Amino acid sequence: xxxxxxxxxxxxxxxxxxxxxxxxxxxxxxxxxxxxxxxxxxxxxxxxxxxxxxxxxxxxxxxxxxxxxxxxxxxxxxxxxxxxxxxxxxxxxxxxxxxxxxxxxxxxxxxxxxxxxxxxxxxxxxxxxxxxxxxxxxxxxxxxxxxxxxxxxxxxxxxxxxxxxxxxxxxxxxxxxxxxxxxxxxxxxx
Numbered sequence: 030x031x032x033x034x035x036x037x038x039x040x041x042x043x044x045x046x047x048x049x050x051x052x053x054x055x056x057x058x059x060x061x062x063x064x065x066x067x068x069x070x071x072x073x074x075x076x077x078x079x080x081x082x083x084x085x086x087x088x089x090x091x092x093x094x095x096x097x098x099x100x101x102x103x104x105x106x107x108x109x110x111x112x113x114x115x116x117x118x119x120x121x122x123x124x125x126x127x128x129x130x131x132x133x134x135x136x137x138x139x140x141x142x143x144x145x146x147x148x149x150x151x152x153x154x155x156x157x158x159x160x161x162x163x164x165x166x167x168x169x170x171x172x173x174x175x176x177x178x179x180x181x182x183x184x185x186x187x188x189x190x191x192x193x194x195x196x197x198x199x200x201x202x203x204x205x206x207x208x209x210x211x212x213x214x215x216x217x218x219x
Contacts, residue, residue, distance in 0.1 A: 034063070035058040035061065035064060036069055036072045038058070039054060039055055039058060039069060039072075039084065039087075039088075040072065040080065040084050041080075043076075043080030043081065043083045043084035043087065044079050047214060048086060048087055048105075048109075049101075049102060049105045049214045049215075051083060051084070052087050052090045052101055052105055053098045053101040053102065055087055055088060055090075056092060056098075056100075059091060059092070060093075060094070060095060060096070065093070066088075066091050066092065066093055069088050069091055070088045070089065070091075072088075073087075073088035074088075090104075090105065090108060092104070094117050096133070097145070099182065100117070100118075100134070100145055103133070103143060103145045103177060103182055104117065104134055106186055106189070106190065106214075106215050107134070107143075107190070107193070109210045109211040109213075109215075110207045110208050111205060111206075111207060111208035111210075112190075112194070112197070112204060113136060113197075113202060113204070115134035115136055115143065116132075116134065116135045116136070116137060117133075117134060118133065119131060119132045119135040119137065130163050130166065130167070132144065132167075132172075132174075133145050138201075138202070139197060139200035139201055139202045140170070140171050140172045141172070141173045141175065141200050142167070142172055142173070142174050142175065143175045143177060143193065144174055144175070144176050144177065145177050145182075146160070146176050146177065146178055173196060173200060175196060177189060183215075184217070184218040185217065185218075186215040186216075186217065187212075190211065194207060
């Protein structure tokens with residue numbers, strides 16, 4: 030059976046998905062490693078016809094190293110609200126190159142990070158205990174970790190944005206007024 034490649038699928042889906050879902054798709058396709066963000070952006074720039082404008086915009090938001098759809102959604106909430114860009118999956122290594130820990134989204138200058146914690150973080154005792162120890166290490170290094178859960182993205186995104194803006198500002202980050210574009214993709218649910 031013939032199928033399209035990942036880039037063609039991304040361009041085709043620009044006629045079916047909204048901006049955030051298309052970025053989620055793009056992030057997941059990049060994670061598969063068959064092409065780069067630059068390849069996707071270039072293909073979107075060359076595309077014409079229905080969905081091409083959305084494909085170009087979404088490709089501009091796609092990043093490498095995104096581990097999950099919820100990380101993509103979380104990043105897009107902040108991007109569409111006009112926050113400074115956050116680094117995806119910032120990694121910390123030992124002197125000999127061993128991965129020690131990483132952060133879902135990080136603002137390096139202020140040592141502020143956003144961690145999306147899915148249900149498995151609370152339901153799996155080993156995961157939960159590891160998270161606690163890992164976060165204590167970040168505390169020791171002066172990082173402020175902001176944990177988010179599903180409701181922060183799907184039910185109370187406005188409160189989430191205000192909460193994170195307040196923390197970033199307290200750490201010296203210039204966060205301007207929150208743009209309203211996020212409301213088109215993350216409606217408040219109470």
